[in-house]
Amino acid sequence: MTGKEEARNTRTIAVDLVARVEGEGALRVTVKDGTVQDVELRIFEPPRFFEAFLQGRHYSEVPDIVARICGICPVAYQMSAVHAIEQIFGLRIEGALRDLRRLIYCGEWIESHALHVYMLQAPDFLGYASGIAMAKDHPAVVTRGLRLKKAGNAIMTLLGGRSVHPVSVKVGGFSRVPRRSELEGLKDELLWARDAAIETVRWVADFDYPDFMPDYTYVALRHPDEYPFNEGQIVASSGLQISVNEFEQHFTEHQVAYSTALHCALQGSPYQVGPLARLNLNQEHVTPLAKQVLADRELSLPLRNPFHGIIARSVEILYALEESLSLIERYEPPPLPALPVVVRPGTGMACTEAPRGILYHRYQVDGDGVIREAKIVPPTSQNQSRIEQDLRLFMPRLLHLPDQEVALACERVIRCYDPCISCATHFLNLEITREGVA
Amino acid sequence: MKKDSPHSSAIRIIGLGNGMRGDDAVGLVTARRIRQEFGDRVEVIEAEMAGIDLIDLMKGASVAILIDAVRSGKAPGSVHRLDASVSPIGGQVFPRSSHAIGVSEAIELARAMDVLPATVIVYGVEVGNTEIGQPLSPPMGEALDQVVKQIIQEYEACHA
Numbered sequence: 001m002t003g004k005e006e007a008r009n010t011r012t013i014a015v016d017l018v019a020r021v022e023g024e025g026a027l028r029v030t031v032k033d034g035t036v037q038d039v040e041l042r043i044f045e046p047p048r049f050f051e052a053f054l055q056g057r058h059y060s061e062v063p064d065i066v067a068r069i070c071g072i073c074p075v076a077y078q079m080s081a082v083h084a085i086e087q088i089f090g091l092r093i094e095g096a097l098r099d100l101r102r103l104i105y106c107g108e109w110i111e112s113h114a115l116h117v118y119m120l121q122a123p124d125f126l127g128y129a130s131g132i133a134m135a136k137d138h139p140a141v142v143t144r145g146l147r148l149k150k151a152g153n154a155i156m157t158l159l160g161g162r163s164v165h166p167v168s169v170k171v172g173g174f175s176r177v178p179r180r181s182e183l184e185g186l187k188d189e190l191l192w193a194r195d196a197a198i199e200t201v202r203w204v205a206d207f208d209y210p211d212f213m214p215d216y217t218y219v220a221l222r223h224p225d226e227y228p229f230n231e232g233q234i235v236a237s238s239g240l241q242i243s244v245n246e247f248e249q250h251f252t253e254h255q256v257a258y259s260t261a262l263h264c265a266l267q268g269s270p271y272q273v274g275p276l277a278r279l280n281l282n283q284e285h286v287t288p289l290a291k292q293v294l295a296d297r298e299l300s301l302p303l304r305n306p307f308h309g310i311i312a313r314s315v316e317i318l319y320a321l322e323e324s325l326s327l328i329e330r331y332e333p334p335p336l337p338a339l340p341v342v343v344r345p346g347t348g349m350a351c352t353e354a355p356r357g358i359l360y361h362r363y364q365v366d367g368d369g370v371i372r373e374a375k376i377v378p379p380t381s382q383n384q385s386r387i388e389q390d391l392r393l394f395m396p397r398l399l400h401l402p403d404q405e406v407a408l409a410c411e412r413v414i415r416c417y418d419p420c421i422s423c424a425t426h427f428l429n430l431e432i433t434r435e436g437v438a
Numbered sequence: 439m440k441k442d443s444p445h446s447s448a449i450r451i452i453g454l455g456n457g458m459r460g461d462d463a464v465g466l467v468t469a470r471r472i473r474q475e476f477g478d479r480v481e482v483i484e485a486e487m488a489g490i491d492l493i494d495l496m497k498g499a500s501v502a503i504l505i506d507a508v509r510s511g512k513a514p515g516s517v518h519r520l521d522a523s524v525s526p527i528g529g530q531v532f533p534r535s536s537h538a539i540g541v542s543e544a545i546e547l548a549r550a551m552d553v554l555p556a557t558v559i560v561y562g563v564e565v566g567n568t569e570i571g572q573p574l575s576p577p578m579g580e581a582l583d584q585v586v587k588q589i590i591q592e593y594e595a596c597h598a
Contacts, residue, residue, distance in 0.1 A: 135551050
């Protein structure tokens with residue numbers, strides 16, 4: 001084939017900016033002779049900087065440093081960090097302290113999920129270019145979404161000291177724990193929010209969804225007694241069941257030329273983490289109320305369509321509110337805000353369920369409590385290959401459309417994953433390059 | 439309705455940015471300085487990576503003055519003053535926040551929902567180095583002085 005023919009048969013679609021994802025990134029898609037050739041999601045990578053930045057720091061600084069990796073899921077970073085370090089020091093957090101950690105995580109899920117459901121993804125289904133455009137026509141709905149998000153903020157602010165980058169989480173527990181009356185003060189708003197969450201599930205369940213059901217490998221934590229936040233085994237829909245300490249034996253990161261973010265694979269293949277994976281792998285812990293709301297809309301688990309991620313996220317908002325109310329109900333302040341720490345050298349790992357999926361941390365600490373090595377595997381870099389795979393599968397039905405519409409449809413697929421490019425990366429610009437005959 | 443709120447005559451100064459990323463902290467540091475200058479006379483908020491929560495932070499104020507880092511290609515330390523009260527300030531000057539909802543988006547969302555303060559002034563300081571863990575670079579010092587001075591003038595104009 002001559003160069004000219006090659007050029008004629010090759011079509012490139014470039015979208016330089018993916019809107020409404022957390023941060024910015026770039027996607028490049030190449031279509032040749034009507035077939036999708038390459039899909040490259042390109043990302044820059046601050047967690048890598050943080051991994052280096054953490055070396056030489058005292059363990060006690062880690063929760064505050066890692067909280068800055070992401071403004072949306074700081075608690076997740078703090079939780080994975082403190083649990084990994086507590087493993088090294090032989091600390092086990094139980095009782096009220098454990099409950100408070102679940103509670104602050106609930107706050108983060110509510111805050112993060114409400115933002116994504118209402119402001120970032122719902123506009124895709126209702127035909128708006130942005131949350132702002134949607135707010136003009138649906139102010140009551142957006143007001144509900146923002147108030148719901150605020151209910152999550154209120155939990156974070158009470159337990160974490162502030163709603164963004166909470167400061168009270170520390171190795172061993174918290175620097176301060178709330179009085180019972182302080183938590184009781186949240187109850188009325190959380191009860192309102194629980195009802196709003198039910199309305200949210202009903203609202204999103206009625207959206208029109210594209211018919212798209214790839215064959216996924218889902219990966220999430222699973223715990224025998226509860227819906228997972230801080231603890232559990234890592235399980236996959238393929239049958240894998242491992243302890244968190246075995247993560248790196250099964251999940252491998254590899255560099256791709258077009259992105260500074262590492263891609264993570266499970267035994268060489270893409271997989272999905274996040275709300276859909278969690279919900280599908282933890283069906284036994286879905287509350288009767290959530291099951292009923294789904295059943296009313298003729299939905300049952302597992303949900304296999306990636307666009308149903310918005311439903312899974314809404315169900316998790318409802319779960320987090322039910323769980324918050326029950327944690328508050330049984331709360332008695334612990335005798336100490338934090339367990340005493342005895343530093344000892346070693347290596348520890350932890351995996352917790354960030355809003356977007358499992359977040360793995362490993363630390364090596366020396367006898368002075370100084371970090372010698374840090375490794376962080378955020379959920380978005382785990383989903384990256386899976387997003388590319390989804391685009392490869394979804395694009396053939398789009399190829400008859402003009403480039404701009406293809407690009408918008410690709411963005412909608414990417415947004416199903418609520419990618420936190422600021423976690424996996426620095427700025428995400430979406431660039432889709434498409435090559436091929438029109 | 440807004441006029442009846444306890445903050446009806448309030449001027450609220452909101453410093454934005456990321457305290458860990460070099461010059462990106464300039465809005466936060468400016469807010470701190472204003473707090474020193476004014477004491478209790480104005481409400482000063484340091485809002486790190488506020489994103490959509492900016493809507494709530496502005497709510498109830500009659501005048502909101504925001505200070506944030508910007509990047510538009512001008513020399514580091516250049517100061518922009520933009521009036522967002524009536525029309526959008528656009529997203530070109532203000533980079534997208536890592537929360538997907540940056541200052542200009544939050545302002546427009548507040549406008550769409552009819553909760554935007556009557557007057558919203560945004561100061562943008564052109565940044566240089568925004569590497570993790572760096573201090574403010576030298577051009578920020580002068581810019582900071584200038585913004586503080588202008589905000590004092592805005593305050594006096596409101597109370598003239």
